[in-house]
Amino acid sequence: MEQTTDTYYRAWLTRDARFDGRVFAGVRTTGIYCRPVCPARMPRRENMTFFPTAAAAAEAGFRPCLRCRPEAAPDFAGWRGASPVVHRALALIEEGWLEEGDIDGLAGQVGVSGRQLRRLFREHLGATPVTVAQTRRVLLARQLIHETSLSMADVAMASGFGSVRRFNETFHQLFDRPPHDLRRQRSASAAIGSGIAIRLPYRPPYDWDAMLATLARTAIAGVERIADGEYARTVRIGDHAGWVRVGPGMGDRLALTVHFPDLGALPRIIGRVRRRFDLSADPVAIASQLGEDSLLAPMVAARPGLRVPGIWDGFEEAVRALTGNDSDLLAGIAETYGWPLDDVAVRAAGLSRTFPEPGDLAGMDTGNDRTVPGWIATPIAGLAAAVAGEPTLLAQHRDPAATRVRLRAIGGIDERLADGIVSRVLEGYDAIPLDRWCAPRGDPSVPLADLSRDWSPWRAYGFAHLLVDRYPTERSIVSSSEETSHVN
Incomplete structure (x- = not known):
């Protein structure tokens, strides 16, 4: 513990940005807690107490610093694989x-x-x-x-x-x-009508071009659009609909603009954006672990900022899996069953409708639907009915094993499809792909579970690097939403 405390104290002395978001210091003489990069005068060591999270500092009775703004620190998810x-x-x-x-x-x-x-x-x-x-x-x-103002x-x-x-x-x-x-000064991000613009910090490096390339390959026309180096998509929460735009911001931040009529939904929307763009990733920790693998070491060194796109919504991701991530089919489903958005700004952004909710697809005519072939309409309608009746079925907090059993009970969803849905929706960054296209070039027959045993909890990142190495022109980064093949 003393050695750890020494390390943290040195980080404050040098304002070491590598520790930003990893640890916070409460100063007993002032009652505030700070980031390692705080510009304030260095406190005495005996007056400092170190905490793993901002919440831990708050629990101990410290309040956030007004100068270094703990809310601007990158999120730290080092606990993600542990619990x-x-x-x-x-x-x-x-x-x-x-x-x-x-x-x-x-x-x-x-x-x-x-x-x-x-x-x-x-x-x-x-x-x-x-x-x-x-x-x-x-x-x-x-x-x-x-x-904002x-x-x-x-x-x-x-x-x-x-x-x-x-x-x-x-x-x-x-x-x-x-x-x-x-509020020291009013920001240019004033009117709700023009959107709420905020910055989302991340831990560098971040391969933004690779992230956009992945999202572009799997984008659903009308629901998502990648253009001019930015990502835009529609959002539906409850009875409200809107849209967001995400692009690179100043410094180590993404710029997010939210157009949504219900202000109370903003924390949920921010959470979805953070998950979609993998903003909680610690590339240094990931590279440190994956770099110990002789197969991955040169790949990790070449692309240290590689991220894995997260899911936007569990039900949407499951439908993507059932269609084999067929963009044309998904666009047709959205066109037929999604909520249309007629706002001029939405249309100008190249968007037209939201992705359907479970209730929109539960009543699908599986035998006569012109948009969706019957062989795939059956499992989609069955899944939609199940989620409509049990809204948390594909929620992030669900137990993977129990969810897998529940999915197997739906007509048209076999073991492979259930595994693929659970792998992507609930296992995320430690998921093992079901297809062989991300196997190493030298030994494509090696079992992926055996290959990646020492990569946990970052296996998805390891397979991302293998995919870049194997298909440098076709795919610049893995999208785990492509991991599930078509329904048989």
Whole structure:
């Protein structure tokens, strides 16, 4: 522990950006917590306490620094491979579970007791689930105050506080001042009608061109569009629809613009964008582990910023899997069953409709549908009916084994398809592809599970590098959404 503390202290002395987001320091004399890159005067070592997360610092009673802005630190997901339960619970928190539910209900959703969930959160994040949720709200509110000129009432709604009173009370308690006093200058990102523009930090390097190339290959016309170095797509949450645009921003950040009528959905939309663009990845840690493999070492050295696109929505990803990610077929499904969007700005962005919800496809005529052949309409309609009746069936917090069994009970979904859906939707960055096209060139027959045993929990990144090596012109990066073949 002393050696770790020494390392962290040296990181503060040198303002080492490699530790940004990995550790935070609470300063006992001021009561604030900071990032390693904070420009403030270096505190005495005996006054510093180090924490693994911002939530852990908040749990210990420290408030976020106004100068280094902890909300601007890149996310750190070093715990991601260590605790599936914490991972699944965080996904629920990100979807707003604790806005209406309680800890025991959250714990029940991930299959543990409330006491056990608190213990796991303290072990891996240094804070309870309630503190984690509260810290996320506060840091998002701080970001919106700093980067936009939304009214304080809109900031309260957009950051998940639910009420202006709760928002004001929290900021008075933390900062001993009203939230509007934290806004130094008004940003150009003002009107809701023109979208909410914010910056999403990541840990460099980031191969943006490779990410766009992957998304372009699998884009659903009308729902997604890649043009001029940016990604745009439609969004539907509940009874509301809108769209987002994502592109490279200044520094180590992506620029996100959200056009959505329900401000309360902003945390969920940000969460989806972060997952889609793999912004929680730690390329240094991934490269360190994969670089120990003699097969991958030269590939990792050549492309250290390679990312694996995450899913946007579990149901959409499952339909992609069932169609073999056939872009033309998916575009036809969206055209026939998706919500049309007639907003001029949406159309100007090359978008026209949202991807269908489960209820839109559950009543599909599997025998006479002109858009979808019967052999594939049957499993799609069956899956849609199942998810419509059980909305959390493909949610990020679900247990993979139980979900696999549930999928097998749907007509037209065999073991291979169920494995492919679960692999992509629930296993993500540690998934093993089902197809052989990402096997190494020297030994294409080697079992992929045996090949990648030492790559866990970053196996998807290892296969991404193998794919680049094998198909340098056709595919510049793996898209795990292409891992499942067509229905037989």
